[in-house]
Amino acid sequence: MATHHHLPPLLLLVLLLAPSPAAAQESHISAVIGSSGLDFAKDVLIGEAARSLTPLRLPGAEKSMRVPFLGGVRAAVSNITLFHLDVGDDSALRPGDSGLVVVASGVSANISMAWSYSYDSWYFGPLQISDSGTASILVQGMEVGITMEIKNYNGSLALNVSQCGCYVKDLEISLDGGASWFYQGLINAFEDDIRAAVEKAVPENIIGSTSKLDSFLQGLPRSVSLDNISALNMTFMNDPQYGNSSIEFDINGLFTSAVAKTSNLQKHPQLSLSCGGASNMLVLSLDETVFNSALDVYYKAGSMHWVVDKVSDQSLLNTAGWKFIIPRLYWSYPNDDMVLNISMASSPIMWITSENIGATINADMIIDVLHGTETVPVACISVIVSASGVVEASGNKVYGRVELNDFSLSLKWTNIGNFHMSLIQGVIRVFLNTVCMPYLNSQLGHGFILPVVHGFTLKDVYVITSTQQLTLCSDIAFANASSLASLPVL
Numbered sequence: 001m002a003t004h005h006h007l008p009p010l011l012l013l014v015l016l017l018a019p020s021p022a023a024a025q026e027s028h029i030s031a032v033i034g035s036s037g038l039d040f041a042k043d044v045l046i047g048e049a050a051r052s053l054t055p056l057r058l059p060g061a062e063k064s065m066r067v068p069f070l071g072g073v074r075a076a077v078s079n080i081t082l083f084h085l086d087v088g089d090d091s092a093l094r095p096g097d098s099g100l101v102v103v104a105s106g107v108s109a110n111i112s113m114a115w116s117y118s119y120d121s122w123y124f125g126p127l128q129i130s131d132s133g134t135a136s137i138l139v140q141g142m143e144v145g146i147t148m149e150i151k152n153y154n155g156s157l158a159l160n161v162s163q164c165g166c167y168v169k170d171l172e173i174s175l176d177g178g179a180s181w182f183y184q185g186l187i188n189a190f191e192d193d194i195r196a197a198v199e200k201a202v203p204e205n206i207i208g209s210t211s212k213l214d215s216f217l218q219g220l221p222r223s224v225s226l227d228n229i230s231a232l233n234m235t236f237m238n239d240p241q242y243g244n245s246s247i248e249f250d251i252n253g254l255f256t257s258a259v260a261k262t263s264n265l266q267k268h269p270q271l272s273l274s275c276g277g278a279s280n281m282l283v284l285s286l287d288e289t290v291f292n293s294a295l296d297v298y299y300k301a302g303s304m305h306w307v308v309d310k311v312s313d314q315s316l317l318n319t320a321g322w323k324f325i326i327p328r329l330y331w332s333y334p335n336d337d338m339v340l341n342i343s344m345a346s347s348p349i350m351w352i353t354s355e356n357i358g359a360t361i362n363a364d365m366i367i368d369v370l371h372g373t374e375t376v377p378v379a380c381i382s383v384i385v386s387a388s389g390v391v392e393a394s395g396n397k398v399y400g401r402v403e404l405n406d407f408s409l410s411l412k413w414t415n416i417g418n419f420h421m422s423l424i425q426g427v428i429r430v431f432l433n434t435v436c437m438p439y440l441n442s443q444l445g446h447g448f449i450l451p452v453v454h455g456f457t458l459k460d461v462y463v464i465t466s467t468q469q470l471t472l473c474s475d476i477a478f479a480n481a482s483s484l485a486s487l488p489v490l
């Protein structure tokens with residue numbers, strides 16, 4: 001049988017990504033489904049299709065025949081139900097010139113039906129003779145082919161079946177209960193009708209279910225909220241691109257409310273499965289712009305600030321600890337506790353190279369003295385930090401780990417007189433290394449969950465960085481077939 005009902009899985013795979021909005025025709029996330037991914041999609045699709053196509057009710061038929069000695073005989077078959085499909089291993093899904101082609105050969109099917117016949121006998125006087133029974137039909141060597149086009153329609157994916165055919169090679173009717181050769185002959189006369197009914201109904205039902213799939217695809221959300229601050233723009237850009245054994249989907253991929261940056265991005269290596277030669281089911285590439293748009297959204301939402309009132313060496317947060325570094329601070333507010341009010345002066349910038357990831361963070365650190373019940377801001381130091389690190393993946397999550405490379409300080413304003421930055425350099429370095437970086441790493445360590453469609457999980461994810469791009473290579477497991485049934489398409 002064919003695949004269709006759930007052509008969707010293919011598309012579901014696409015949802016594994018977390019995309020977002022961008023500038024016209026520019027995509028920042030691309031997802032390439034490679035040959036093992038297509039195989040996987042095919043197996044899921046065909047399995048789901050075979051399940052959802054059955055039971056399939058076929059139209060009955062009636063015939064009048066002339067039989068020697070008996071004269072006119074009326075025979076009928078009814079309640080014809082295709083209740084089991086066995087697709088076997090002989091199936092393929094491949095990108096073709098005009099779309100995706102799925103071919104399943106050697107499919108067998110079991111059909112049940114009821115039969116009946118009657119004739120008027122004059123031998124014993126006018127008398128109607130009739131009988132009825134059931135029969136099972138075994139269809140073998142059935143072949144189903146379907147060509148689907150997936151196109152970009154106004155930023156969504158639209159799926160259209162351009163061709164769908166079914167061919168039945170062998171059909172064998174066995175009457176249940178060992179009925180006679182005579183009945184068998186009558187019923188065999190319906191072979192062509194049943195064959196034609198199967199060859200008509202199977203494609204019709206496949207097309208019917210793909211139209212549901214099409215509505216499902218077109219109804220996919222244009223943006224996926226990560227939290228109450230940011231959402232990814234899931235708008236599909238361009239038509240899918242078909243390779244010899246892969247398909248690439250391009251997605252806008254920027255975070256909503258981010259300023260679309262149209263820097264001269266590297267063009268994605270089209271359809272290149274650059275996962276170190278390994279054949280992964282899914283290759284997801286994210287431009288660094290995706291991360292920067294996310295940072296920008298959180299920055300603009302005002303959610304990047306941090307008040308530090310506890311550090312491992314608490315004496316750093318008392319003016320006494322600064323007695324010899326900034327004497328005037330101590331003399332103005334002796335032995336008062338302090339808090340550091342840190343906020344971003346601009347959106348952090350992240351970049352990706354083939355070796356690592358890096359970030360520049362431009363923060364303002366306001367020193368607040370807690371004097372009695374008052375919080376008195378006494379100085380503001382601009383801290384520009386450069387950090388670098390690595391990205392790793394595990395399960396459905398991507399983690400980061402960074403360390404301090406370098407930093408520079410400048411005094412923005414002060415109410416306690418000027419003091420030289422070189423005096424506080426050492427203290428700030430300790431603070432960055434023992435407080436800020438561990439904090440940042442604990443945040444990054446929570447991981448970013450890759451949105452995965454229910455029922456699918458990513459397996460053996462690994463991360464590769466290249467110029468301006470982060471690539472996730474992953475296999476996919478289809479954990480739970482029953483959860484697919486909860487998709488609207490089904």
Ligand SMILES: *[C@@H]1O[C@H](CO)[C@@H](O)[C@H](O)[C@H]1NC(C)=O
Pocket residue numbers: 020021022023024025026223233234235252256257
């Ligand atoms: C999402 O991306 C599309 C295509 O680039 C764009 O037209 C649309 O405005 C974006 N949506 C939002 C909410 O930014």
Ligand SMILES: *[C@@H]1O[C@H](CO)[C@@H](O)[C@H](O)[C@H]1NC(C)=O
Pocket residue numbers: 079081112113114
């Ligand atoms: C039609 O066939 C099914 C299964 O083969 C059977 O359960 C059902 O009773 C039949 N219906 C009629 C009206 O004969």
Ligand SMILES: *[C@@H]1O[C@H](CO)[C@@H](O)[C@H](O)[C@H]1NC(C)=O
Pocket residue numbers: 084109110138
């Ligand atoms: C289908 O028919 C074949 C041959 O009659 C039989 O061996 C098989 O058990 C049937 N399958 C089902 C699910 O009834």
Ligand SMILES: *[C@@H]1O[C@H](CO)[C@@H](O)[C@H](O)[C@H]1NC(C)=O
Pocket residue numbers: 154155222
């Ligand atoms: C295209 O998509 C946009 C955004 O979802 C929608 O507002 C608009 O009505 C769509 N246009 C057509 C022709 O479907």
Ligand SMILES: *[C@@H]1O[C@H](CO)[C@@H](O)[C@H](O)[C@H]1NC(C)=O
Pocket residue numbers: 158160161162
């Ligand atoms: C789908 O294909 C049919 C026949 O090829 C065509 O008439 C129809 O317009 C297509 N629909 C879309 C949405 O492309």
Ligand SMILES: *[C@@H]1O[C@H](CO)[C@@H](O)[C@H](O)[C@H]1NC(C)=O
Pocket residue numbers: 228229
């Ligand atoms: C967003 O959610 C967080 C917690 O989930 C909450 O503290 C915050 O107030 C929310 N912000 C808005 C703007 O709703």
Ligand SMILES: *[C@@H]1O[C@H](CO)[C@@H](O)[C@H](O)[C@H]1NC(C)=O
Pocket residue numbers: 243244
């Ligand atoms: C695709 O297949 C054709 C013919 O088999 C071959 O010439 C071409 O190089 C292949 N392209 C890729 C990207 O593998």
Ligand SMILES: *[C@@H]1O[C@H](CO)[C@@H](O)[C@H](O)[C@H]1NC(C)=O
Pocket residue numbers: 307341342343366368375
């Ligand atoms: C931190 O500083 C910002 C201005 O940079 C100010 O709006 C905010 O109220 C301060 N928060 C605390 C707890 O001092």
Ligand SMILES: *[C@@H]1O[C@H](CO)[C@@H](O)[C@H](O)[C@H]1NC(C)=O
Pocket residue numbers: 479480481482483
């Ligand atoms: C599959 O999903 C259904 C519904 O989401 C859930 O009830 C069931 O426990 C899941 N089964 C497994 C094996 O995860």
